[in-house]
Amino acid sequence: MNYFKKDYIVNISSLINRELNFYAHVDENRKETLQEHIDLCNKYFDKINKSKEMGRIFKNFEDLYLNDLDEEYILLFRKLVINTINFHDIGKINPEFQHRKMNNKILDKSIFEGIKDKHSIISSVLYINYFIDEIDNIKKVNKAVGKKLSQILFLNGYIISRHHSKLSDFEEFVKSFDEDYCGDADKVISSLNNSYNYVYNKEFNRSTKVMLKKCRNVKKTLIKNSKEESIYVYTYVKLLFSLLVACDFYATTEFMNNLELNEFGEISDISNFYDLYKESEIYKSIRNYEKNEYKKENDLKNENDINVLRTEMFLDAENELFRNLNSDIFFLEAPTGSGKSNVSINLSFKLLEENKSMNKIYYIYPFNTLIEQNISSLEMIFINDVNPIDNVFNNIAVVNSINPIKVENEKDINEDITEEFDYKYYAKALLDRQFLNYPMILTTHVSLFNTMFDSRKESLFSFHQLANSVIVLDEIQSYKNTIWSEIITFLKGFSKILNMKVIIMSATLPNLNYLTDSDEDTTTLIKDREKYFSNPLFKDRVVVNYDLIEKEIEEIYDHVKNSSLKGKKILVEFIKKQSAYEFYNKLKEDEEINSKIELITGDDNSIERQRIINIAKNSNNIILIATQVIEAGVDIDMDIGYKDISKLDSDEQFMGRINRSCKKSGIVYFFNVDKADLIYKNDIRMNKKFTLEDENMKKILVNKYFKDYYLPILKALKTYYNDSLSELNLNEFFSEDVGGLKFDKITSRMKLIEEDMWSISVYLSRNIEKEDGTILYGNEIWDSYKTILLDKNLDYAKRQIKLSEARSLLNYFIYQVKKCDLIYNDRIGDLYFIEDGEKYFRDGKVDKEKLITGIGDFI
Template identity: 45%
Template structure:
């Protein structure tokens, strides 16, 4: 890896690059070629030439079979050097360009005959045919199964990311005198743990632990059981990398995952970062509030917790009044995720893992040696679950990750994985939670609207029947168009509060409406009209009746968890499904 750093800019000996920089020694250079002032491809080819020569010397030491495998790594390193100022494209095409009449064949000749003699670098270039011969051998090299192919992909992305980070840090230091002192690691996890354990929710769980009962009669007891059961199961499998946490909506998975992630970080001191990844910005916002409740009083701890998405400023709220803010340093930290604890979205994570743009790979290396909590895994397309679990297994193995996968409707992904290691199921007693009377009987489900031709007018009639009982009512539509049409239909209804939330609402507007619902007194009706933005990441506890446009089972299950969330047995929730917009 060090060789990539050493060689990545050696191509700046290119006289045309020096001329472009304004170096007076090369201003009169008459050199002309198709490479132009490009220094990256010159560096890449010189790297190839140097290390393929070394490889022939190493054959006695490494053996013939290992030698052929090293050819692939040498070409991968060369490819990374060639692309370190541009996006990743195709490694296969890069290698094939060294075949007969390929672009890189011509470039080798121009380097050998023009660039090196005109530069001040004393270097004896090998014959071109040596590189061409090794390039053609790559396709014939065999690897053992899909895991080794994934290892190659992870390797080249990791080295590419490290090279980009090193290059950016060095350039920023030289040009702007801004020095990156650290890359954001958790060296004080015990302080976070101690602060978390002071919370009332943690204290109540430990109190319950001392007097556990077989008969679970309250929702908080069930949440405590999930917390304790998963903690015990994790202790048995601390050496494993992937964990499944499947439990019904409303059973405290977020708090449980926070405890589990701290346990993993304490157990393995090589783990230095923590990522919480969610499908929606609403979930990110909700969990940011949870973090603030736990750590907001400790400025030195909360300062290291950052939200990374399209809606958050580079500045944390408590930084806005500070003076002497270095915005270049803030930008570098955001681009390269120099944060000990990061809250972000699936879009951000999967762009880091698979995006081909240079910016996508900036922070890939930061994932190494970290704990990642992946929430709401069911929001991915069913057709790519095999690829998801296979890649997550490989990333966990080769980057030293611990990944906790959470969902209320988690598929049995073990059967889909193409890797040898199977994830650990943290909830062994599945029926203890999914068949618990508290959850089974918190709502009655009504399907009678599915048997009728649905219209907004019919829905309004049914909704008003529930509102007249002074209930808090939630109605969810699939499309914004239908939600707004229903909102317009309710315009003349003045007896109870009626509000609407869609994906177009700002965070502030959404918070204002939800606070209004939360603070609405018992005995007063309230109608909230929403799109699917309400399904996850919105903490609503007092909905007593819900109407939903039926869609996929996972979505319907999430919605049911919004009704009578606190499991009030004196007032059972009512859930109505209808079919309006075809999905």
């Protein structure tokens, strides 16, 4: 699609004084002219447009927001878009900028009084000035069209003004034209009206009051938009901002590092992934079953092999996908232990195979443990042991706070690399991470939400990468339920503009369509849920027992102890970490217990967690004490479970750890010791009538009728949040905040995890042995991190890569404690270093009592 034509681009050199030399960047003895930088930015916009077919995305916006415009107006819209990139740095003609930043004294006097060396706001004003007359003329002929194009003009000007900072509220841009606020745009206009022709050739004669009025009118029309239109505009602004910043960064990197980027993280051919996946034994087995057994009159209720049910579900979901390829949102509700991850991999590959415009896959998880488990599964499928350089696995990246920034395979790097190559190597790795230039990404829901809703520049870098992607959201019920309405509403809007497909999956999947009053463009992939949820292999795999729900902790302890005497694999989950530690210590001190006793909590690093999981897998006589970290994604198969009740969907997730293989009998005893509502604050699901304290909920968990569980919850959410007269009102949020582009308010509302203001991070230094025998020396890792931080000679890109590698090792030693008067040996920012950290551990576990008395309360 030839969407953006090069003749749309305004010749910037014709607008500025050709007798003066204007520079964009300097690097030692090299100088880049302003026109050279602009040309590079336009080049990268063209590259990204072609590789990601961004024209399709802007065409979606045209169809949905600028609907029914005549061709000449649509062409003007496209011209406005591409010239946002073209004009973004024209403000560098500011003599003060040239003098201070470029060491280029072109005039003896300052033109832009009060602006100093700023340039973005100048670029914004000059951009608006260039096109405003044309749009004003359109208004005279067609007022409605003129209003829409005026919106685009000022939105683009706003984007230009913010391209070196975060996206602040649009109201701030409006105020910048107001002389009463001493706004920067007002200062620029006044300066240009007086002395512009020293640097700028095009006539400039604007009234600040008129410009302010036009900008205010844009804001007024924006907040009158419908909910859907507000999301379309929000998406457009973030998309164009992300593209502008990407082009600017890539162009600057090419000049500064002599590094040209030609790949931006697309899956050029899904068969490279899919063909390898099809060679897996599981996939072959499924296709063999499809050929010989699927859709025959089989009595699945009497089926004894759980893999048959998993295969049926795989094929049912795939067939439903084929029937609804035009849908945007796909819901996959399937029981715990039914192989949802395998189904989602196949579905995401199918979507790319059937839709050639799609070229990226995100797998989104609520916990890093789920990422660890799934990356291991993908590694087994896609690693090429014969030719490591050709590994498809190299195109898969984990993006979270634990894994270091992904770099090229070190085996490919010549040890005798030149300094220039070294420089490029790290610069490219950093750019790839900042802009998510990876074909397939595994990351957390927090990371995804930062990209979608955060207003900081570094979060917005990769927003354009959402275009033409398949996003798989796992365990959606773990997301903050107070914003479920906002989440599904945004996802539906994003999908329409960005050509996204979203697969939402869970064993306890709420009907999110209920919150939007529409199931348009959505598909439920498992039409006959009872085929699976009511099947004995899933429904009766684990017997639910409520005999302990009124008992005290002493009776629960005795029950667990008696069960251990039978030589069983026992899992006990507490919702409070303190309770888990106390129960664990009591078991360890009980000489009558012969079982292996282990404890797994969120405190454990990945080395300790994997050690425990391996023991749980291989031992037939073990008591594993755990917190909520065990609920989802931990691949263990236990005989007996004990759980402190919390949210019903968490209780169901826990049951998925019991008798996963269906080869034995499984039982779960629920008890009620700690108050879960103190843990899950503001979660409506903690109302007693929605927990196992209610008799009706007990029946729902046994019968797996989660629709009956979620319907009253969704009704309550809709009543309290959607229809509330308070500031929580959903329609008001979309009209006032989203429509008014109040980015800070949107960021705050869509935050999944609230910041913990009452804890501090402590680095407990000790020596840790990994599975392969490698020793991690805590003191050395700390010193190495400090050395990198203090090394002034490291270039920025290499420094960031090395810091990410160092931080990934720091994570093995960092713990959270409540704020207290801390005696420490060293400190970096808010991270406190304790040199003799080993004394706070007992049997490889943090010693709770010692921490409370020695450091402070452990969280």
